Each structure stands twice: as structure tokens, then as C-alpha cells.
Amino acid sequence: MSVKRLLLLFTFLSVSTILPQVESYKLITIQKESFANLEKNIQDEIEILHEYYNGLFAKINSDLLKQIDYEGMDYKLIDSYDPISKYYLFESKKNINPAEFGEVLVQLDKQTILKNLDRSKINPDQTEITAAELQKISKTKLSFDQSYNISSSTKIDSMVNAVISQINVDSVTSFIQSLQDFQTRYLFAPNRRDVAEWIKNKFISFGYENARLDSFVYNGYWQYNTVTQLDAAEKVNDYIVIGGHHDSITGSDPMSFAPGADDNASGTVAVIETARALKAANFNSPKNIVFVTFAAEERGLWGSKDYAQKAVQQGMNISLMINHDMISYSRNSVETSVVDINRYTGSDEFAEIAAYAVENYTDLRSNYGGYNSAGSDSHSFWDLGFPAIYFEENVFSPYYHSNSDVITNYNMPYCSAVIQASCATTVMTAVTPSKVQDFEIFDIGDGASLQLSWAPDEASNFSYFKIFVGNESGFYSREETTTNNEFVIDGLTEGITYFVAVASVNTDGFESILVEKSLTPYSRPLVPADLSDEPVMFGVELSWTHNLELDLAGYNIYRSENPSESFVKLNNQLIIENHYQDFTTNKNQYYYYKISAVDEDENESNFSPVLRSHPVTLLSDLIIVDETSDESEEHDAEYDAFYNNILKNYEYSSFDVFKEEGIKLADIAGYKNVIWLSEDESNFTAAFTLKDDIAKLLNFGGTFVYIGYLPTRAFENDLQEEAAFAIGTFVRDYLKIDYKYKGFGSRFNGAEDENTNYPVLKIDSLKAPANTNYHLRNIESISASNEASEIYIYKSEYDPSSPQGKLVGMPVAVEYIGDDFKTITTSFPLYMMKENDAKSFLAYIIEEKLGLTTDVTEDLQVPEKFSLNQNYPNPFNPSTVISYQISVNSKVSLKIYDILGREVAVLVNEYQPAGNYEVEFNAKGLSSGVYYYRIESGNFNDTKKMILIK
Secondary structure (H helix, E strand, O other): OOHHHHHHHHOOHHHHHHOOOOOOEEEEEEEHHHHHHOOHHHHHHOEEEEEEOOEEEEEEEHHHHHHHOOOOOOEEEEEEOOOOOOEEEEEEOOOOOHHHOOEEEEEOOOEEEEEOOOHHHOOOOOOOEEEEEOOOEOHHHOOOOOEEEOOOOHHHHHHHHHHHOOOOHHHHHHHHHHHHOOOEOOOOOOOHHHHHHHHHHHHHHOOOOOOEEEEEEEOOEEEEEEEEEEOOOOOOOOEEEEEEEOOOOOOOOOOOOEOOHHHHHHHHHHHHHHHHHHHHOOOOOOOEEEEEEEOOOOOOOHHHHHHHHHHHHOOOOEEEEEEEOOOOOOOOOHHHOEEEEEEOOOOHHHHHHHHHHHHHHOOOEEEEEEEOOOOOOHHHHHOOOOOEEEEEEOOOOOOOOOOOOOHHHOOHHHHHHHHHHHHHHHHHHHHOOOOOOOOEEEEOOOOOOEEEEOOOOOOOOEEEEEEEEEOEOOEOOEEEEEOOOEEEEOOOOOOOOEEEEEEEEEOOOOEOOEEEEEEOOOOOOOOOEEEEEEEEEOEEEEEEEOOOOOOEEEEEEEEEOOOOOOOEEOOOOOEOOOEEEEOOOOOOOOEEEEEEEEEOOOOEOOOOOOEEEOOEOOOEEEEEEEOOOOOOHHHHHHHHHHHHHHOOOOOOEEEEOOOOOOOOHHHOOOEEEEEEEEOOOOOOHHHHHHHHHHHHHHHOOOEEEEEEOOHHHHHHOOOOOEEEOOEOEHHHHOOOEEEEEOOOOOOEOEEEEOOOOOOOEEEOOOOOOHHHOOOEOOOOEEEEOOOOEEEEEEEOOOOOOOHHHOOOOOEEEEEEEOOOOEEEEEOOOHHHEOHHHHHHHHHHHHHHHOOOOOOOOOOOOOOOOOEEOOOEOOOEOOEEEEEEEEOOOEEEEEEEEEOOOOEEEEEEEEEEOOEEEEEEEEOOOOOOEEEEEEEEEOOEEEEEEEEEOO
């Protein structure tokens, strides 16, 4: 091992040797609709890390990924999950590039998911940046398989209008001006307690005798939240928290001047004015309403974190936290202005109430903002399990964190309307029952009925449930009532989709938000969905998503050996489960499957789409899988001709991933040996998604040969310049690669065998790009684990001390020949090598490593004996041709010596199949005289003389 390689490996040895074997996981984004269509047992195995408008960012076991692959599921593979790494939701209120702080995995509208945040690059005063580590989200909070609607109520309208009519522009303007007049409300400013006392005194002036300061220490300084409460009519452990932070900051001298009119006097005044309005209207609330203004938000949400943690410790049941942060900037009239409602997972019904309040009680328009923002105080509550939403201006203020954040730059009617909407949301949430839980809808199977069920309502003031039925979401033509938590809707029309909503009604006559789902009644079962296959040794395992019809009796399985011929039913009795094992696959071929569902009246559904599969047999010798994307028809033809020519002596099958639009285990399950060609530099999707299936084939005793660019990126999506691979990764466990070094800027022009019998591979200058001096880029060095061997080293015409030559002598191919399986991996494309070299390379692998024999279909004359012929012409200047014959496959050496016996050139030094050969010798750099050329092949050797005359 070279000193260079020892130095590069040193840092990584501990990682590659001590990490335990772990399960393989992937990170994906998946559409919410697709996730909802997955079977529950699969949903349960997927770990949700973030929710966004129409999708989810999730972690999934590699073995499960294929069950949602190839089924039309709308998902995107993002990365391999790294248990050592951390993942963050990154947000910035200024135009800051998130890539400066970590590896960008997913770019959303105003949010970015980063891998391994570099916090050293975030200045504590850089408050416009927030980054929260992603945590597992409970699926009980997800509600995308149902929607919410609100039934209008004149009683609620009257109650809401009585309260929000108390909110007026003059009051809002006065309060914001008073907060701005403090000059600064910075968390380290000496007046920070004075600010909190002023807010507390405002609460007291409204009649809140329980107003108080709630203090905590941050960074050695006492900080002061202000808290007051409108007590419920009866003593209950049910709270709504109305909040917004009162501290301010600028990027210049916040100790002296940080007016913070919009950020966040506007949000503070939302709390103050709502408290005033509810008191003035003598609102009699069924729930406790807590008003809190938070200190120290600008440096990390410290005030809201402190209060939320205390709420948990005190056992407070917080139904909803409503936050306000920057709600006064709009250049438009109220009628043409928009307010954002930012949501948190598990709070969608409250966002729906807020949107309803905006549209029905103000002249504003509403817009749903992002999910789970860590940039404001609502996150502190959601992070501890409390539902939360927050109001924010739709157009971001250009005066953010500046000395120009003053009231004259803001729209007070707009701010007042936002406060009215928030106050209306508070009233509606306070008086209406909680939504029904665990709502499910089922097809009874008679074509005319649907069965509903939901959890009982345990509230003391529960009265009954109301059911709504219609043919369009949110529009209902039929109402039913019940006190039970089950109901059958009958008299429906088969084949028509019905939208069904359920609400809980309390003794005051207030309805909860409507929870809506839809379903279509049928007399025949639906077609079973998501049929998938898992090839096993001499068998195929099928699985699908369970049908939900209440009268479902089971499933039938049908199979054919040809999709255009008739199918035969495999089961004598109905299959009750949603999986089936077929071990009657006694041929080494594809089989075609389709399934149907059957109900108790023996009605059979239509057939599922036909699925092609193949048992694992390893009975066929060789398949060549081409994952190389086609640059053009001309290039594709040249590429195919290259491999057709060098493989013409062998019998094999071929599979083009792009022409077949994908590949799965069934496509390679019949083969003992797989040679995988991936000879473009960018598209590795098939290799990455199939690697776990390749591992299964190897576990059955197969052989896998990878030829192409960047194997560590192909199978691990590794984009680093250097990396070590731990046990548990595919490249370490199966390709036996424990380390890679890319060496950005390096240039490759061939591969030399590292004391093996592999042939030397030289680059084909007719294919190599001239702009890199006929060298290739993006050839990484791959080092073998102690179980494997390194079979080729990096060649370059550049000096090893130069950036282009720094990989010279480092390994670029790894071979593992084990009793369990075999793998050979190169990190360079064979197509770019000289054709004869490539032919010798594949011949050596196929015959010597895979143990296969040639299947020559043309009349080739294999020499009967070894021979070395006289060069021609002779004498020569400066070139001559030397021909020779070898009668058996063997390692061949052909070298040139001067008259003193010194070696002056090596013409051949590689393994070659039996055949006739000729090689050109150019003596341009030699002087006139007598020279000798000598061949060695097995036990044969011969020497002849030639004369160079210049």
C-alpha cells in the first residue's frame, strides 16, 4: 500500500471498522395522496420527518421502498439516511443561500431541508435565520386523508361579531405607537422590565386582575413574559393561548434604538387588543383563554419555550396556541390584502377555522403559509405537542430588523383586520366542540349503502352527532343525526361518489368543525390495488393492499406463462390475507399474475393490472444490464456495437434499463451472473433503487460486476470527495469497498493491473475528450476492505504531484471472490478503453472469474500452437508490425530489448484469449541499431531480431 493511500485512509479507519451493522434506510419525499393510499402497515413503517403543502419528507426502510416503487406512487428518492447525520428545517427571512450552511436535500417554497447544519456559520445576531432539527412526527397528527368544512351558524356569527366589533384601528394604532416609543425593546436593554410592566398594566386596566410577570433567565439576564387569563365560565382544564413576542432587534445598535413596530409590536398588540375586546364584550368563554407576550424571541424563542415547558409541567391542556408575528405590512387596501395562516402538523382543522374567520368576518383574503415553521413562538408549543397556528403578513416587510421598522411604514387598518380574524378564530375555537376523532367510512358492498364510524364524544356537554351527505365536497343535500358513534347511510346510487361529513353538537347547539371523507358505493368489490412481487428462490411472493369492503370474502390469484394467453386460477379456496406465495414456478422464465377480489355474494371484481415476475433460480449464466443513458441514437448505436463486438463469443441476455423504463429483482432473478454497465456520469437512479435487490441476489450466491463511473455515488449517493463506508452499507458489505477518494480535478487515462492477471486497459484517444488532454474526469479511487483485493490502479500522464495526477497509483477496481458470492467493481467506464483491451478484460472476467465458456458462432481459426512471427517490414523506420499466435487463454508478455539486453518498450502485458494477434511498434524515440522482441505466454517463449534504420 502506498504512503499516499495510507495517509488518506488514516482518518477513516475507525469509522469503517467499529461501526455496527445497521438497517438501511432511505429519505424520500412522497405526495400526501400517495401516502394515504398505502396500506396502513406500510404507513406505520414510514417515519414522517416533515409535512409540507402537498407532501411529506420521510424516512423509510430500504426493504419497504420497493413496495411503493413501480406502483405509480408519487415519491422521490432524496438520499440514503445517515444515522450519524442530523437533518434540519432551515428558514430565512432574507435572501440567504441555505447551501452555505449545510447540504441542501429538499428546497420548498420558503423552507429548506438541510443535512448536517454548520452552526458555526450562523452568528447569534443573525436572527433572520432559524434551523430546527427534524424529529419524528406522530402519524396521529396527520389528517390529509380527510378534509374539514365549517357549517355556518347565525348564533356563532352574532357572538363573533359582538366581540370583533370592539377592535378598532385607533386602539391598535395607539398601542403600537406606545410600544415603539420605548425606543428599544431589545432583550438586553435596561428597559426590558419596563416594557413588560407596561403590558401588564394594560391588561389590568382592562379588568384582568390576574395579570403578572413570568420571569426567567437567559444568558445571565432576567427576562419577563407577561401573562393574564380570561377564566372559563366553569372550572375546566382546557386552554387557548393567544401569544406574540414583545422584544425587538435591529442589525445596527439595538441597545439604543430598535423600534420594532411590525416586528413585533403588531403581534404584541394582537394579544393586547384581543384581551381588551373579549373583556369589553363580556365574552363568556367555555375555555380558559390565556394571553401571553413573550420576551427574548429574537434570540431563539426563549420566552415561549419557557412558558410552554411550564405548561407541560403544570399539566395544562392547551387546545390551541394562536401566535402573531409581523401582521401590519401591506401596501394595499384591506379588501385587496392577504394574510398568511401558517400551520403545524396536527393543526389543520384550526387553520381551516382561521381561514373561515378571515373570509367571513373581515374583508381580507387568506392564504395558507408553510408548515411547522421554527421561526416564531408557535413552534415552541407545537414542539411540545400542542396544536398551533400563527398569523403573518403575506408580503414580507422590507423594513425588517431595521431602524425604519416604524409605524408610519405600516398599514393600521390591515393590522386591525388581522387581529379581528384572530379574535374570531379564538371565539369559534372557544365555543365549538372538538372535532370527531377516528372517522372512518366503509363500503357495505350492496351498491346503495355506506357505513360510518368514529370515536365517542366524552365531553360533558355533548348532545348528538350530525351527519352531512352530498355529491360535492363542502356542499351537502342531506342531513342525519344520531347519538351513536356508528351510522349507515342508505338509499345511495351505485357508482356515485359521496362526500360525507360528521360533526359533534354540544348542549349549547354549537357544531364542531366538519370532518369529511368520500367513498363510492359498489355492489362488486373494487379492483385490488398495489399488486407487487418479491422473487424468492424458486418462487414468487405476491402482496397487495387490502380491500375495505365490509362484505369482502377474499381474493383469487391468476397466472399465465404468456400475457397474451389465458390465465389459470392458482387457488382452490379464496385467499383471505393480502399476500400469496407461489412455489409452483418450476420454469426459469417470467410469469404473469393478476388478482381479483370476491365478496360474500360471490361478486368478483375486475382484474388488477397484470404483473410480471420471475422466481430466483440462478439457472441462466449471464445478463448484461445497461443503465447507461442514451446521449443520442447515434451514440447508442455505437455503444451497443462496441459491446456486441467484444461479447460476440459469449451467450448472454441483455436488459436496457431506459428502454424497459426501469428494472426490478424479477428482471435479473434468473441469472447467476450480472454485469452492470453504468457508463454515464449522472444517472444512477436504477442502481441506487435496486441495490437491496442486488444484495438479495448475492445472498442467494450470485455474482455481480459493476463497470462504470462513481460506484459509491451509484449505490450510496455519496457526493463527498472522500468517505469511509461502515459495515451495513451496500458498498462495504457487498462490493467490499471501505473507502473512496475522488480527488477533484484528477485526470485518468488508463488502468494498470495491480500484480494480477488482469489485462492493462488503455484509454481510446478517439473517444476521450480533447479538452482534458484525452483524459477522463470523475474517476474515483476505491479501496478494498480486508476481505477483497484491489485489481487495478489509476494511470495518468500527469505528474503525481500535480492536481491532475494526485490519484496516480491509487486503486480503481476491487474484486471479491468469496464462497458466499462474488463481486467485481470498477470506477471507470470500459467503453472509453481501447476495444481490444476491453475485449480482453471481459474475456478474463467471464472465463476466469465467472467460469463461463465461449459460444463462438462464427468460423474462427484458433491456432493449434504458440508462435511468434518475424516483424514486417524489417528493416523498418520508424514503425513495424509484430504478429503472434497463442493456442490457449493465457497471460501474454511482449517486450522490446536493445542489443545490451535492456528493456526499452512493453507492447503487451495482459491476459488474452486464444487467437491471432498483431501489434504495432513505433521506434520514433530510439536510435538506429539491432533490437530484439521477446514473447512469453505460459510455458511458451520466443525471441526474434529486428533492425531499425533511420
